[in-house]
Amino acid sequence: xxxxxxxxxxxxxxxxxxxxxxxxxxxxxxxxxxxxxxxxxxxxxxxxxxxxxxxxxxxxxxxxxxxxxxxxxxxxxxxxxxxxxxxxxxxxxxxxxxxxxxxxxxxxxxxxxxxxxxxxxxxxxxxxxxxxxxxxxxxxxxxxxxxxxxxxxxxxxxxxxxxxxxxxxxxxxxxxxxxxxxxxxxxxxxxxxxxxxxxxxxxxxxxxxxxxxxxxxxxxxxxxxxxxxxxxxxxxxxxxxxxxxxxxxxxxxxxxxxxxxxxxxxxxxxxxxxxxxxxxxxxxxxxxxxxxxxxxxxxxxxxxxxxxxxxxxxxxxxxxxxxxxxxxxxxxxxxxxxxxxxxxxxxxxxxxxxxxxxxxxxxxxxxxxxxxxxxxxxxxxxxxxxxxxxxxxxxxxxxxxxxxxxxxxxxxxxxxxxxxxxxxxxxxxxxxxxxxxxxxxxxxxxxxxxxxxxxxxxxxxxxxxxxxxxxxxxxxxxxxxxxxxxxxxxxxxxxxxxxxxxxxxxxxxxxxxxxxxxxxxxxxxxxxxxxxxx
Amino acid sequence: xxxxxxxxxxxxxxxxxxxxxxxxxxxxxxxxxxxxxxxxxxxxxxxxxxxxxxxxxxxxxxxxxxxxxxxxxxxxxxxxxxxxxxxxxxxxxxxxxxxxxxxxxxxxxxx
Numbered sequence: 001x002x003x004x005x006x007x008x009x010x011x012x013x014x015x016x017x018x019x020x021x022x023x024x025x026x027x028x029x030x031x032x033x034x035x036x037x038x039x040x041x042x043x044x045x046x047x048x049x050x051x052x053x054x055x056x057x058x059x060x061x062x063x064x065x066x067x068x069x070x071x072x073x074x075x076x077x078x079x080x081x082x083x084x085x086x087x088x089x090x091x092x093x094x095x096x097x098x099x100x101x102x103x104x105x106x107x108x109x110x111x112x113x114x115x116x117x118x119x120x121x122x123x124x125x126x127x128x129x130x131x132x133x134x135x136x137x138x139x140x141x142x143x144x145x146x147x148x149x150x151x152x153x154x155x156x157x158x159x160x161x162x163x164x165x166x167x168x169x170x171x172x173x174x175x176x177x178x179x180x181x182x183x184x185x186x187x188x189x190x191x192x193x194x195x196x197x198x199x200x201x202x203x204x205x206x207x208x209x210x211x212x213x214x215x216x217x218x219x220x221x222x223x224x225x226x227x228x229x230x231x232x233x234x235x236x237x238x239x240x241x242x243x244x245x246x247x248x249x250x251x252x253x254x255x256x257x258x259x260x261x262x263x264x265x266x267x268x269x270x271x272x273x274x275x276x277x278x279x280x281x282x283x284x285x286x287x288x289x290x291x292x293x294x295x296x297x298x299x300x301x302x303x304x305x306x307x308x309x310x311x312x313x314x315x316x317x318x319x320x321x322x323x324x325x326x327x328x329x330x331x332x333x334x335x336x337x338x339x340x341x342x343x344x345x346x347x348x349x350x351x352x353x354x355x356x357x358x359x360x361x362x363x364x365x366x367x368x369x370x371x372x373x374x375x376x377x378x379x380x381x382x383x384x385x386x387x388x389x390x391x392x393x394x395x396x397x398x399x400x401x402x403x404x405x406x407x408x409x410x411x412x413x414x415x416x417x418x419x420x421x422x423x424x425x426x427x428x429x430x431x432x433x434x435x436x437x438x439x440x441x442x443x444x445x446x447x448x449x450x451x452x453x454x455x456x457x458x459x460x461x462x463x464x465x466x467x468x469x470x471x472x473x474x475x476x477x478x479x480x481x482x483x484x485x486x487x488x489x490x491x492x493x494x495x496x497x498x499x500x501x502x503x504x505x506x507x508x509x510x511x512x513x514x515x516x517x518x519x520x521x522x523x524x525x526x527x528x529x530x531x532x533x534x
Numbered sequence: 535x536x537x538x539x540x541x542x543x544x545x546x547x548x549x550x551x552x553x554x555x556x557x558x559x560x561x562x563x564x565x566x567x568x569x570x571x572x573x574x575x576x577x578x579x580x581x582x583x584x585x586x587x588x589x590x591x592x593x594x595x596x597x598x599x600x601x602x603x604x605x606x607x608x609x610x611x612x613x614x615x616x617x618x619x620x621x622x623x624x625x626x627x628x629x630x631x632x633x634x635x636x637x638x639x640x641x642x643x644x645x
Contacts, residue, residue: 052535212595258595
């Protein structure tokens with residue numbers, strides 16, 4: 001299916017329908033929803049109701065007692081998670097969040113106002129879990145869970161990227177992403193996941209990463225990286241895999257091992273760690289930083305997250321370094337301690353190069369690669385030639401999960417400013433904690449969901465357009481693999497001419513290495529500035 | 535689920551027409567799928583489809599585009615080792631269209 005042209009898609013209808021939201025039926029539009037999950041993916045992780053089904057079909061092949069399952073599941077979670085109950089109870093529908101969601105801004109569908117999206121589930125909660133809702137029904141904002149209501153909850157639960165921009169503006173601090181997270185968890189009780197999430201979850205359960213890369217496939221990818229790096233620098237790096245006794249276990253998102261431009265980020269990391277002589281290892285088992293289980297249910301998130309933890313234990317490393325990944329950090333930073341408690345078998349991370357103690361990682365012993373690199377630069381440990389990035393005019397996209405999920409703003413900017421001479425910020429209300437989502441996070445980057453992804457990507461792309469026109473920006477840096485996959489598409493659609501890069505690709509281009517040959521090409525094989533004729 | 539009819543038998547495909555089970559693939563299916571897109575498969579197409587199948591059997595995933603490009607350059611000469619050439623053969627994209635003809639699933643995740 002061809003996508004509408006940008007000028008068509010940018011004509012957004014913000015006038016709400018004349019009927020109230022409960023009386024406005026939800027119509028499923030092609031391009032606005034991902035495909036349903038395949039039975040094999042659910043069977044792999046022993047999830048309920050594996051069967052062939054299609055979102056487009058009238059019959060979603062649900063178990064006979066689906067209402068009971070959903071309502072019981074809701075009651076159970078309301079009792080288990082006090083935050084969930086609070087978020088369902090205290091919203092006064094002030095509307096502060098309404099125009100903060102990228103899907104609402106880019107699409108105009110009122111049910112994508114975070115307040116209303118949450119209300120879809122809240123109304124069911126009122127009906128079955130509150131006295132006022134039970135007695136007064138619609139007047140108290142309650143409604144019965146019919147099949148159309150269930151489908152509506154599904155449709156909008158997969159039109160939220162759990163980016164939490166809305167929660168930033170809520171005067172009560174309601175985290176609407178938590179409501180989406182639990183709505184998806186409830187839908188999973190009925191086998192209603194999407195293919196783009198359930199597939200990676202099954203892959204990760206079987207092979208250790210979302211793409212399903214087996215150990216020899218990973219090694220094959222690295223062989224290519226090593227050869228390409230040798231061509232570019234004259235230096236042959238020799239990474240190790242699954243090496244017991246290494247000081248550091250490095251875990252990156254698997255997208256960076258298998259898809260451009262993420263592969264250049266991995267290549268950048270290979271060069272940097274080679275130059276440092278760092279005692280680190282890759283793992284073909286803990287070969288995924290991200291956790292699509294987190295987009296499925298708390299239990300599934302724990303099952304997948306656990307592999308990093310177990311692998312660190314098995315390899316007897318001292319500490320873990322995490323790569324340029326988005327939701328990996330949300331999980332480590334906000335969930336790990338609740339699930340597993342502080343890590344007791346690792347050491348408090350200390351940089352072997354600078355001696356810096358990363359005290360902020362006392363509990364989970366996991367250091368962000370940008371923290372590590374920024375510290376190296378701060379201590380003057382890297383020989384950098386930023387002029388090698390002179391052809392780039394760079395801006396930085398804060399990934400939702402590292403910015404709002406862990407308050408990580410300065411280190412990536414510090415690095416970029418040290419390795420590039422031309423850096424410009426996008427407008428303040430679109431960066432740092434107010435950053436706009438790429439539009440494809442939380443497992444929504446399926447190609448059949450393209451119109452929705454492009455609509456959701458519009459606010460981010462619009463800010464990129466602003467700096468492109470004002471400063472000539474031609475490169476968008478980010479520290480998340482979903483960003484690297486999704487923004488290429490969104491930016492190419494809305495702001496053609498701007499590329500996407502990971503931060504460590506920029507670092508490696510600027511890194512002057514011991515014994516390197518005359519560098520004429522960047523990691524992508526393109527001429528470095530001033531070397532066009534070489 | 536949608537089905538692909540081939541030589542009187544029904545095969546399960548996904549909503550984008552990708553064969554559900556790559557082991558059920560038969561050579562003739564590639565031309566059948568290509569005909570539906572108005573493409574006649576020549577020897578150049580087959581070189582790519584065969585490479586994709588072989589790679590998948592070895593690695594259980596379709597190759598990255600740049601691996602495909604490199605391989606084609608090696609086998610068919612450097613003037614053909616580029617994405618432009620691949621798009622000429624498979625206008626719907628080598629990753630998507632050629633993999634579909636080869637009976638392979640598309641990769642999912644942060645890609």
